[in-house]
Amino acid sequence: MSRSVLVLGAGIVGVSCALALQQRGLAVTLLDRREPGRETSYGNAGVIGRSSLVPLNNPGLYAKLPAYLGNRHPALHLDWRRALASPGWMLRFLWEARPSQASARIAAMNGLTASAVVRHRALMQQAGISHRLRETGTLKLWRSAAGAEAARAEQALFTAYGIASEILDRQGISALEPSLNPIFPTGLFVAANASVDSPGAVTAAYAALFAARGGRIVQDEVGALRREGALWRVQTGQGVHEAGDVVVALGPWSADLLAPLGLDPKLDVERGYHRHLAPQDGARLSRPVYDVDGAYFMTPMEEGYRITSGVDLSARDAPDRLRQIDSVTQSAREAFPLGAVIGPTWRGARPTLPDSLPMIGAAPGHDGLWLAFGNQHLGFSTGPMTGEILAALMCGEAPPVDPTPYAPGRYL
Template sequence: MTRTALVLGAGMVGVSCALALQKRGFTVTLIDRREPGRETSYGNAGVLARSSIAPLNNPSLYGKLAGYLGNGHPALNLSWRRALTRPGWLLRFLWEGRPSQAAARIAALDSITASTVERHRALMAEAGVAHRLRENGTLKLWRSEAGHAAAQAEHHFLKRHGIASRLLDRQGISAVEPHLNPIFRAGLLIPSNASVDSPGAVTAAYAALFAGRGGQIVQAEVKALTRQDAGWRAATDKGTFEAGIAVVALGPWSGDLLKPLGLDPRLDVERGYHRHLKPEARATLSRPIYDVDAAYFMAPMEQGYRVTSGVDLSFRDAPDAHRQIDGVTEAAREAFPLGAVAGETWRGARPTLPDSLPMIGEAPGNPGLWLAFGNQHIGFSTGPITGEMIAAMVCGETPPADPKPFRPERYIG
């Protein structure tokens, strides 16, 4: 069973792992309880985020905490019951954001975002969905007068890391996106980012590419993972599957599967919401925008204009809390002529580790068990390189990015 693999989780990260292993001659079985791309990889803004190199818990977070804790800001909804249930995780998350760690975290994220667009462009061409790719950047916007300084600071930060951006005033914003209402005073156009019109459909297309090359996709819920003499066995509600290696890429559910093995990756989740709205009066946006002060993305999608919420730090499976998505929907209407809501409000969860970096590598003390999760807000962007890193390490090759910052040993003893 040495050239066989189980990949558990069919989001962007899992599908990318399956493709990368298959390319190296492995017979791969991809298992998920839902169809590929229907969980976390479905519900994002579709941004291929080359510029996402600053961890969420960076030093600037400390100055914002007081404004977040009362749950009055759209960027965060905090369940105090959840926070008090796992205070150690939250404290570690804040501790990891100290200034002395920032440079190393930025360098690590830079290493896995640098080839984001290039890798997706190649995969989308192979999968026959190149028409879904937009390479016209993303637009970050500020409503307040203070936005000019914030935009300049980010422009210089990105420039120091070799990422181009263009500062825009009110007139410049209108020239780039003429149908936005003139409520924004400053903007930053980041042309090295790209986007897609349906992240779920792109993930599904990559899965279809994998299946077309002989890969097996099983829609089943994984109940348990156990080590066998010659490899690993996954017990599901549709039978058992065995292989020489197993890759856990179940996103926010990964910890549930690892706990019975005595492995605690210190994984937690951030919930998020989106809804689609139809435009009014033939208004259009040509790229995703991020409204910094109102804390939402708005992106042109196949289903309409997708508006995404900030972070909801509630229990993963708690009932929906629509305060944030309702608030940002109204804020989006101020920015752009939106009409009726199309379809139901979606809720999902993102896997988050205390240092805002993914876990990519072999589980300590468990030969043949590989971990690929915790990509937080950039899993859709960094899925392909994560898959290549896993497959390269499995085969003893040099991975395309230094795996040390992402090693499981940093949290699993």
């Protein structure tokens, strides 16, 4: 009999783990209370970010703190009451931004993003959804003159990692995206990035591929997890599932299940919102654009033009706080001819550890318990690589990159 594994969570990370384990001959059951790809992996900006190397908590964060902490920048909202009641996580997050950490952090991010487009391209081919992949790059835009220097600094970093980029002036931006209003003097085009027109549909198609290859998908609420002898027992709404190995890939909910085992992975969330709008007068974009000063991504999606907001550091389950998405919607209207809002505003939560890197590997002291979460702002891009690293570790193979920076032991 083949080794059996339960993968908890069918977001992009859980589905990728399930596929990678199945490919190695394991009998995998994938559990989720919803259909695959309906939570964070649905609502993101759909960017496959090869060049996303620098996390939010980089040394530059300290200079932005006065604006951020005063809740005066749309990029970030801080719930002060919550932060003061329990300052530990926030202080760790700020401490991790110190300059001595920066180059190792960027190298670790590079390990996850270098093959992101290649891996998604291969999976999309296998799943028969290559039409969803747009290999047209991304365009970052600055409204102020200071953007030119920032663009040059980013370009230098990208060059060091072998990523080609092009700095554009107003005319260059118009040539690439004629429908953008001419309010941006500087842009940075990165051809190596890609995007999709529906990250939720892509995740669902990967799950369908897993099922077509003989994988089992169970839709049920996961309640509790405990070890009995050589087996892990997962209590769900409708029964109990057993296996020698279990993978926790519950995204922003991962810590809930681990707490009763005495494990605190220091996981918090960075909430974010999206809203779809219809384009006006035949306006179109050929790629996602990021407006640095406006603090939003705008991505052409199946449903319309998706505007995603920055970070809302409120409790995961606190009520919506729409001020940020309202503000960035207004900024997006300045940049591009947008008409009516389509459908409801969506809220999700980026699962984040203080060092902005995911946890991939064995839970210390718990035989057969494996962790794959904390993919923060980049989980849609880094999900497939996360799955590969985890499956390699579980099967005693050498992972495709050094897994040390992602080892759960750094916080557990």
